[in-house]
Every structure is written in structure tokens, then in C-alpha cells.
Amino acid sequence: MxxxxxxxxxxxxxxxxxxxxxxxxxxxxxxxxxxxxxxxxxxxxxxxxxxxxxxxxxxxxxxxxxxxxxxxxxxxxxxxxxxxxxxxxxxxxxxxxxxxxxxxxxxxxxxxxxxxxxxxxxxxxxxxxxxxxxxxxxxxxxxxxxxxxxxxxxxxxxxxxxxxxxxxxxxxxxxxxxxxxxxxxxxxxxxxxxxxxxxxxxxxxxxxxxxxxxxxxGAFTKSxxxxxxxxxxxxxxxxxxxxxxxxxxxxxxxxxxxxxxxxxxxGGEAIWFWLVTGVGLVTLFWGSFHAVRQKDLKALLAYSTVSQLGMIMSMFGMGSAALYFGYSTESVVYTQATFAALFHLVNHSTFKGALFxxxxxxxxxxxxxxxxxxxxxxxxxxxxxxxxxxxxxxxxxxxxxxxxxSKEMFFTAALTIHEAGIFSLDAWGTLIPIIAWVASIFTFVYSMIxxxxxxxxxxxxxxxxxxxxxxxxxxxxxxxxxxxxxxxxxxxxxxxxxxxxxxxxxxxxxxxxxxxxxxxxxxxxxxxxxxxxxxxxxxxxxxxxxxxxxxxxxxxxxxxxxxxxxxYSYVISFMEESSTTFTNSYMTGYLRDYMVYIYLFFIVAIGGTIIYTGTYAFDISGNAPITEFEWILTFVMMIAGISILFAKSRLTAILLNSILGYGVAAFFVLFRAPDLALTQTVVETVTTVLFLVAYYFLPEWQKEDVPRKSRNVNLIISVSVGVIFTVIALAVQNGKLFESISSYFEDSYKLAGGNNIVNSILGDFRALDTMLEVVVLLIAGIGVYTFIRLKAKKEDEHIENQ
Structure with a gap:
């Protein structure tokens, strides 16, 4: 390094x-x-x-x-x-x-x-x-x-x-x-x-x-x-x-x-020249003018800093005019404004630092x-x-x-630039030395204060x-x-x-x-x-x-x-009030409403894209035949999914939901993906156990009486989401909007040194994303550790006080 x-x-x-x-x-x-x-x-x-x-x-x-x-x-x-x-x-x-x-x-x-x-x-x-x-x-x-x-x-x-x-x-x-x-x-x-x-x-x-x-x-906000x-x-x-x-x-x-x-x-462009020079001069005057009225010495120095920064900025703007002419004896004269800006940049750091x-x-x-x-x-x-x-x-x-x-050099730059004869300076250039002089008077006044x-x-x-x-x-x-x-x-x-x-x-x-x-x-x-x-x-x-x-x-x-x-205060206040009103309008506290929002967005965004791009067409004639075991698993999962809607106890709903998860694991076995099947089985088992442990402590489940209108809306949304997913699954082979990236990852050994494509994607191709996921877990762990330590510290203090 x-x-x-x-x-x-x-x-x-x-x-x-x-x-x-x-x-x-x-x-x-x-x-x-x-x-x-x-x-x-x-x-x-x-x-x-x-x-x-x-x-x-x-x-x-x-x-x-x-x-x-x-x-x-x-x-x-x-x-x-x-x-x-x-x-x-x-x-x-x-x-x-x-x-x-x-x-x-x-x-x-x-x-x-x-x-x-x-x-x-x-x-x-x-x-x-x-x-x-x-x-x-x-x-x-x-x-x-x-x-x-x-x-x-x-x-x-x-x-x-x-x-x-x-x-x-x-x-x-x-x-x-x-x-x-x-x-x-x-x-x-x-x-x-x-x-x-x-x-x-x-x-x-x-x-x-x-x-x-x-x-x-970016430059104006920072300076x-x-x-x-x-x-x-x-x-x-x-x-x-x-x-x-x-x-x-x-x-x-x-x-x-x-x-x-x-x-x-x-530099050399009229827009750059007038923006940098003009904003700098306005800032110079505005800062010096308002510095005089301040009663707090630090506030006075703050406005004086604004003024001096405007002065430096304006000189960089004036100096940029040199690039309009290219290298020549005439253009070098205008570069002196930039020299003065650099000089005052150093000078300002010395006297303003001392004053603060x-x-x-x-x-x-x-x-x-x-x-x-x-x-x-x-x-x-x-x-x-x-x-x-x-x-x-x-x-x-x-x-x-x-x-x-550097102030004398600033005056020289202001007097020189208005005679340049470019960028309409013959009409407006006289204002530059006038503003510079008036602002300098206010600078003198607040310095004396x-x-x-x-x-x-x-x-x-x-x-x-x-x-x-x-x-x-x-x-x-x-x-x-x-x-x-x-x-x-x-x-x-x-x-x-x-x-x-x-x-x-x-x-x-x-x-x-x-x-x-x-x-x-x-x-x-x-x-x-x-x-x-x-x-x-x-x-x-x-x-x-x-x-x-x-x-x-x-x-x-x-x-x-x-x-x-x-x-600024009005804009911030308006944004806070508007965001609060808007947030309260959809943050109802009901999970059902949030799911509706998510699925409606999915229907509009994905469904609209499918219709707009015409990718809903599909051809299944070339697909592999469906075996008897696959038909059996499919019907079992369909019956389990529909039965969840009519379950009268949490235990029944959890067991039916687990059938769906284990059914997916069985499909992975049929498709010869034992690693995925093992992962799915472990996750489904742990999830089912955790559900059972958590729901054991909840009160008896009383099925909510949902209005007929809401049931109809839920039905429409559910069917729409199911149809879209089905269309996507069927059309994904034929409706390719972009070239597939799978061929790139197939060469994982050459690119990343790994034979396992999945592991290579997670460990190398998505390394930054994986690292950030680990960082999130680290931050969460630090937060949990901090809460534990704080609680232990408070308990120790309580014991000492007793």
C-alpha cells in the first residue's frame, strides 16, 4: 500500500x-x-x-x-x-x-x-x-x-x-x-x-x-x-x-x-463563470451585511465566514474566464484572480482560525x-x-x-475582469467591483466591532x-x-x-x-x-x-x-406533518391491511409488466412429462393449502402449513437437489417447532368475523396473485426480456475458483451483499449485547443502592 x-x-x-x-x-x-x-x-x-x-x-x-x-x-x-x-x-x-x-x-x-x-x-x-x-x-x-x-x-x-x-x-x-x-x-x-x-x-x-x-x-451547499x-x-x-x-x-x-x-x-463556459462569480459575490455581500447585525461574537464570525467564502468563490469564478481565451498573454492576466483565491484561502484559514x-x-x-x-x-x-x-x-x-x-489582489481581479469584454461583462461587469467594494466596507465594520x-x-x-x-x-x-x-x-x-x-x-x-x-x-x-x-x-x-x-x-x-x-423551518415542518398524515393513513396496525398493500403492489407492478411486455404467452409442449409422484405431491399440497383457510385451530393450521414446506422438500428430492432438500427440511422443522412453542402460550383462537366485502376483496387478490405466479412460472422459459446470465455463472471455476455454482455466487459473485448481510447480523448482535449489558449494569446498581 x-x-x-x-x-x-x-x-x-x-x-x-x-x-x-x-x-x-x-x-x-x-x-x-x-x-x-x-x-x-x-x-x-x-x-x-x-x-x-x-x-x-x-x-x-x-x-x-x-x-x-x-x-x-x-x-x-x-x-x-x-x-x-x-x-x-x-x-x-x-x-x-x-x-x-x-x-x-x-x-x-x-x-x-x-x-x-x-x-x-x-x-x-x-x-x-x-x-x-x-x-x-x-x-x-x-x-x-x-x-x-x-x-x-x-x-x-x-x-x-x-x-x-x-x-x-x-x-x-x-x-x-x-x-x-x-x-x-x-x-x-x-x-x-x-x-x-x-x-x-x-x-x-x-x-x-x-x-x-x-x-x-454540491459545492455551494458544502461551502x-x-x-x-x-x-x-x-x-x-x-x-x-x-x-x-x-x-x-x-x-x-x-x-x-x-x-x-x-x-x-x-471553466471558460459563460454559465460556469456567472454562477460561480455571481453566487460568490452575492454570498460575499449577504454574509458581510448580516454579520454587522449579530450580537453573538460566534454568530458574527459565522456570517463573516460565509462572506469570506463567497469572496474566495467569486475569485475562482473570475479566474475561470482565462480558459475562454486559451493560453495567451491576455488570458494569464485573468488567472491572477485564481491565484488571489488560493492566496486568500490560506490567509482566511490563518486569521479566521485565530479569531475563532x-x-x-x-x-x-x-x-x-x-x-x-x-x-x-x-x-x-x-x-x-x-x-x-x-x-x-x-x-x-x-x-x-x-x-x-489578498484583498488588494481581489480588488485587482474585480477591476480587471469587468474589462474582459466577454460573457456580457460590458453590461454587467461594472457591478463586480462595486459589490466587492461595498462588501469590503461591511467587512471592515464587523472587524472593528x-x-x-x-x-x-x-x-x-x-x-x-x-x-x-x-x-x-x-x-x-x-x-x-x-x-x-x-x-x-x-x-x-x-x-x-x-x-x-x-x-x-x-x-x-x-x-x-x-x-x-x-x-x-x-x-x-x-x-x-x-x-x-x-x-x-x-x-x-x-x-x-x-x-x-x-x-x-x-x-x-x-x-x-x-x-x-x-x-427551511417551514419546509421541514410541512414535510414532517405531511409524512405523518400520509403514514397514519396506511399504518392501520392490522397485518391484513399491510398484506393487501404488498399484494396489490405486486399485482399492479408485475401483472402490468407482464401485460405491457407481452410475456404472458407460453408453450409447455416441450416440457418434461409430469410423473405420478409429482401429481400426488401437487394434489397433497393443494389440499393442504386450501384446508388452511378452513382450519379452526392454530395447531391444525401449523401442521397443514408444514405439509406445504415438507412437500417442497420432497420436490427437491425428486429433482435431485439433496442439499436444497436437506436445507428445506431443517428450516421447516425448526419453523414448525418454533410456531408450536410460540402459539402454545397464546389464548384460544377465535376466528375473526370478516365482512363479506373484505372476503371478496381478499379472494380477488389471492386469485390474482396465484394467477400471476402461475403465468410467471409457465412463461419464464419463453418470455425472456434479457439474455440469461446463467451461462456466465456456469464458468464459476474459471472466474471464482469454485466448482459449486451456488456457493461461488454466494461467496464471490455476491460477496459484497453477503458481507453486508453479515454486518447486519453483527450490528444486531452488538445491539442485543448492549441491551444485556445495560440491564445487568442497572441490576448491579439497584443491588448496590439496597
Whole structure:
């Protein structure tokens, strides 16, 4: 097994080990083990940086279902390396932070198990080359994030937030799966690299646009783009380490990664450009506009995350225009928007991760995140204040912090793209820099709210649950490192650009010359349009912040009952009520009704198919003659079956039913199938005995007086089912709609190494189905064992209490 695939699987192995280690390691915090795993993975992946910077890529494949082209293929290039380093690097810092943040009374074994599951799933998403394998990991991120968001499951809001995130992201994931299947139909391959290599050859296919739309639906839901952003603020009910990891650095970047990865396939198309750019800009504005109104610091950061994700998404959309022109000097200019998107993706992970941790520190130390109760913490929490200021000013786009550099590049991209002269940009392109500038003003305002409303102004100790003080040093290390990265990237941005961003650009624009994709990052470009836009943002932002009491009333227009959250709640409520009404209409509690439903469906579906396809014709002239013994068995079974209807006791009905079973066994003997006859005899004997034992304890059977109308309906259904089965049995030899598969299984020895066809089918051809059946039995066994243990534990506690 290759080292890349091992790297993906290591977090899953760690997740399996943590429950056992958690019970064994009492003195050592289990978080240190999780941190060791993620740190080793980060160091391992960092070793690839020099090779990736030289233009190398790494790929390893393990055959899984090669006949279907579905294999566990891991692929590492510049784009996947950036995300993988963020997943493991920020993950290590988050785990370090969580060790000091979470109480030892929490269920830490569960927490770090879920965290490792999520880390492995994210590594699988960004390093998978096979679309089906990527989808498996994609949905694993939704499931593991659901578990993390609902970690404090005692709280209703945590459960609701987890449910909302799961419903929205999994729904988008299913849409993405359908898009993947369409891409496979168009290209004949599940390999992402092969799809990219053949890009342009299937753009005229009728599934091209539907596949694009479904793919974007998956990306937009995962990355909380408008109008699917509503799950992200509610997901903030998770513990702060989860928010810092999932909702700033990793999970929400999965959708952005998907857009970046498939830009070579769909980029250059007007629909892709306007959807990615337009949705990104709307999300940028909507998130920043609503962040200002929040009273909870974590909610403010949630909407700011939505806004920043929209900004990154819009830049990927702008950069895709380069593929419209093909490789040329003009097109390389537009690729700089993609470079800026990658740059801000890294920058956002640093300053937003630090800010989430700072807000967690404030909540942890003073007991509240309510902005109205905070203020004056700077003198009492100077280190926390310093980190908060660095993160907030970087998010606002001020120097000397990395957010300033990528924000300037965002303005450059917005100003450049509206002059492209394609995709009707001459008419609508002017809106791009305007929206970017206005959204940046709101970004500046909410960044100032974090600093000035939380750390400056009067100290309101009477409104706090605890007096303000600095947290333990261990809790400051992780956000401190991220704050240092914020400043360090500002002064040495080209180290990041040359070794990570430029190689990532080669992964997004593989047909372009690599040397034309690199961008030298400078803090000062003179008094150009971008710097004047920044000055305008600062001036307008200061004025809006200073006089915010005069214009905050505008938010009253956006009544909560008309929000997307209300729409979501209404849809969920309507679906629950409708499903309850519909279920109650047929779940009558009578087994007789359920059998009627089943047989009616059978009659309509099978009978209708037989009539529609004309397969009811049959010819029995060529069949083998029926012997005397077969006639005798048939009449005996017919008499037994009819007699059951008139039985007046359960014992009689059971014995008559067993005659049917033993009759089938006798037929197997006549047809020279002793193994089936033996199996049928054993099963029938055991079943009859169990029936007799069970019915012995039941009260005396009183035959139900069924209305005449019901009896007539039952008669019609019974006769219809019998006729259909008879027709199927007679017509199966002549009415073949498809070629028989029996000839394939006859060669079982060559294909599966087994002489017995039945055993080969069960053990090899249906191995996956058989394995899942065994898993079901295992789960049932675990459930029974758990109930037994719980009952024994309660009895022991009862005895101890006495």
C-alpha cells in the first residue's frame, strides 16, 4: 500500500484506536495522541513541498472494483497539497487548543474519535482521484461534522444545527453524485485526471450543462454559499475547536476545492463563470451585511465566514474566464484572480482560525459571547487582545497583515475582469467591483466591532459570569502561532507563492505554461485604483461604524419570518406533518391491511409488466412429462393449502402449513437437489417447532368475523396473485426480456475458483451483499449485547443502592 493512501487511512486507524486508548490512558490527555497523529501527517506532507514546487505530482492506486473503473486512487499535486497541509496543520493547532479548552468531564473519547474521522475524510476528499471514492469521503465529512456539531447533544440548538447541516450538505452531495455519474457517462472514466485531460472533448454533450449544475450544487451547499449558507451559523453551536477547524479551515473549503479542481473541465463556459462569480459575490455581500447585525461574537464570525467564502468563490469564478481565451498573454492576466483565491484561502484559514479561538477564550474565561455585555477586556487580557487585533485587522484587509495582500489582489481581479469584454461583462461587469467594494466596507465594520466592542470601551464586570483574566498559556499557543503566520505571510508572501500557490495554479490550469502562472506578491504598488478603493473602504467603514446607531434600523426590513431560515423551518415542518398524515393513513396496525398493500403492489407492478411486455404467452409442449409422484405431491399440497383457510385451530393450521414446506422438500428430492432438500427440511422443522412453542402460550383462537366485502376483496387478490405466479412460472422459459446470465455463472471455476455454482455466487459473485448481510447480523448482535449489558449494569446498581 502506498504512503499516500496510508496517510489518508491513518486518521481512521487513530479514530478506531482512541476509544480503547481513552480507557487505558488515564493520566495522559487523549488529545495528545490525536495531536501526534495530525502533526506527523503534517510533517509527512510538508516533505512533498520541494518536489511539488518543481512541478512533480504523485499518484498511487489500489484496485477496488477495477471492472467498473472504481479504484482507491490517491493523487497529490499543488492544489491538493495546500488543502492537505491546512487540514493537518490547522488540525494540529486546533487539537492543541482543545486540550486546554474542553473540560476533562467532557466525553473526550468521542470528541477526538469524531475529529480524526473528519480529518481522514477531508484528506480523502482532497487527495482522491476517483470521483466515486471522493464522493464516499465527501459524505463522510458531512457525517463526521454532524457528530461534531451535535457533540453537546443535550442542547436542542446543537441537535437542530447538526440536523440542518447534515440535511443541506448531504442533499448537495447526492446532487454532486448524480453530476459525477453524468461525467462518467460523457467520458467513460471515473478518474478526475483523465476527465481533465479530455476536457473540451465533451463540451457539446447534452449532459454537460446538467452535470455542471449538479456539481456546483454540491459545492455551494458544502461551502455555505447563498442561499445554502443558513446551515453555517446554526453549526456554531458546536464547541469552539470544532468551529475553528471545520468552519474556517477545512470542511467549508471542500466545496471551494471542488470548484477549483473541476475548473479545467467547465471553466471558460459563460454559465460556469456567472454562477460561480455571481453566487460568490452575492454570498460575499449577504454574509458581510448580516454579520454587522449579530450580537453573538460566534454568530458574527459565522456570517463573516460565509462572506469570506463567497469572496474566495467569486475569485475562482473570475479566474475561470482565462480558459475562454486559451493560453495567451491576455488570458494569464485573468488567472491572477485564481491565484488571489488560493492566496486568500490560506490567509482566511490563518486569521479566521485565530479569531475563532480568541472568541472561544473570551467565552471560556468570562462566560459570555454577547457583545452587549463585553468591553474593556484589553487591559485584563492583553495577549488575547493582541491576537484578536491581528486577526480582525487582517480580515478587514489592513496592513501589515496577510489579509491586506489578498484583498488588494481581489480588488485587482474585480477591476480587471469587468474589462474582459466577454460573457456580457460590458453590461454587467461594472457591478463586480462595486459589490466587492461595498462588501469590503461591511467587512471592515464587523472587524472593528470585534476589536472595539469586545476589548475596548468600559469594562462591565457585573454583566459577566466570571471576572476577566488571561487563559492558561496552552490555550494561547495555537492562536498565537496562527497570528504569527498572519504577520509572517505579509512580510514573506512569495515563499508561499513560489512553493505552494504557483504549483496549485498548475493543477487548475494544466494546459497553461507553468512559468506564466506565478505572481510576485508586493505590499505596495503605488497609488493605483486598488489602494484608493482600500482607502475608501477604511474611510467609509469608520464612518459607518461611528454612526451605526443611525442606520442599523435598516435591518428591521429583513424580518426573520421572511428569512431563508424560516423557509427551511417551514419546509421541514410541512414535510414532517405531511409524512405523518400520509403514514397514519396506511399504518392501520392490522397485518391484513399491510398484506393487501404488498399484494396489490405486486399485482399492479408485475401483472402490468407482464401485460405491457407481452410475456404472458407460453408453450409447455416441450416440457418434461409430469410423473405420478409429482401429481400426488401437487394434489397433497393443494389440499393442504386450501384446508388452511378452513382450519379452526392454530395447531391444525401449523401442521397443514408444514405439509406445504415438507412437500417442497420432497420436490427437491425428486429433482435431485439433496442439499436444497436437506436445507428445506431443517428450516421447516425448526419453523414448525418454533410456531408450536410460540402459539402454545397464546389464548384460544377465535376466528375473526370478516365482512363479506373484505372476503371478496381478499379472494380477488389471492386469485390474482396465484394467477400471476402461475403465468410467471409457465412463461419464464419463453418470455425472456434479457439474455440469461446463467451461462456466465456456469464458468464459476474459471472466474471464482469454485466448482459449486451456488456457493461461488454466494461467496464471490455476491460477496459484497453477503458481507453486508453479515454486518447486519453483527450490528444486531452488538445491539442485543448492549441491551444485556445495560440491564445487568442497572441490576448491579439497584443491588448496590439496597
Amino acid at each position: 502506498s504512503t499516500l493512501i496510508i496517510a489518508i487511512m491513518v486518521p481512521f486507524i487513530a479514530a478506531a484506536m482512541i476509544p480503547f486508548l481513552y480507557k487505558k490512558i488515564v493520566k495522559l490527555h487523549i488529545g495528545w495522541f490525536a495531536m501526534l497523529v495530525s502533526t506527523i501527517l503534517f510533517i509527512y506532507l510538508a516533505r512533498f513541498i520541494p518536489s511539488i514546487a518543481r512541478g512533480e505530482t504523485f499518484a498511487h492506486t489500489i484496485n477496488w472494483m477495477p471492472s467498473y473503473g472504481i479504484n482507491f486512487a490517491a493523487y497529490l499535486d499543488g492544489l491538493s497539497l495546500i488543502l492537505a497541509l491546512l487540514i493537518t496543520g490547522v488540525g494540529s493547532l486546533v487539537i492543541l487548543y482543545s486540550i486546554f479548552y474542553l473540560s476533562s468531564k467532557e466525553s473526550l473519547g468521542h470528541f477526538y474519535t469524531y475529529l480524526m474521522l473528519f480529518m481522514g475524510a477531508m484528506l480523502g476528499v482532497v487527495m482522491s482521484d476517483n470521483m466515486m471514492v471522493m464522493y464516499v469521503f465527501w459524505e463522510l465529512t458531512s457525517i463526521s461534522s454532524f457528530l461534531l456539531i451535535a457533540f453537546w447533544y443535550q442542547r436542542k440548538r446543537s441537535r437542530e444545527g447538526a440536523k440542518k447541516s447534515l440535511l443541506i450538505t448531504v442533499s448537495g452531495g447526492i446532487a454532486m453524485l448524480v453530476g459525477f455519474i453524468m461525467i462518467y457517462v460523457m467520458t467513460g472514466t471515473w478518474s478526475i485526471r483523465e476527465v481533465i485531460a479530455g476536457a473540451g472533448g465533451f463540451a457539446s454533450h447534452h449532459l454537460f450543462i446538467p452535470a455542471m449544475l449538479l456539481l456546483l450544487l 455555505a454559499q447563498f442561499p445554502f449558507h443558513i446551515w453555517l451559523p446554526d453549526a456554531m453551536e458546536a464547541p469552539t475547536p470544532v468551529s475553528a477547524y471545520l468552519h474556517s479551515a477545512t470542511m467549508v473549503k471542500a466545496g471551494i476545492y471542488l470548484v477549483a479542481r473541476f475548473t479545467p473541465v467547465f 479561538m480568541v472568541i472561544g477564550i473570551v467565552d471560556h474565561e468570562v462566560g459570555t459571547r454577547d457583545i452587549r455585555r463585553l468591553g474593556g477586556l484589553a487591559t485584563l487580557m492583553p495577549f488575547t487582545f493582541t491576537i484578536a487585533m491581528i486577526g480582525s485587522f487582517s480580515m478587514a484587509g489592513l496592513p501589515p497583515f496577510n489579509g491586506f495582500l 470585534i476589536v472595539f466592542k469586545t476589548f475596548l470601551g468600559p469594562y462591565q464586570e457585573e454583566k459577566l459570569e466570571h471576572p476577566a483574566k488571561e487563559p492558561p498559556v496552552g490555550m494561547l499557543i495555537a492562536p498565537g502561532i496562527l497570528a504569527l503566520a498572519v504577520v509572517g505571510i505579509f512580510f514573506f508572501p512569495n515563499l508561499l507563492g513560489d512553493y505552494l500557490l504557483t504549483p496549485a495554479m498548475a493543477g487548475i490550469f494544466p494546459s497553461f505554461a507553468t512559468e506564466g502562472l506565478g505572481v510576485s506578491i508586493y505590499a505596495w504598488h503605488g497609488f493605483n485604483r486598488e489602494i484608493w478603493m482600500t482607502i475608501g473602504v477604511v474611510v467609509a467603514g469608520i464612518l459607518l461604524y461611528r454612526f451605526r446607531t443611525y442606520w442599523m434600523g435598516i435591518y428591521k426590513i429583513f424580518d426573520d419570518k421572511w428569512s431563508f431560515n424560516s423557509l
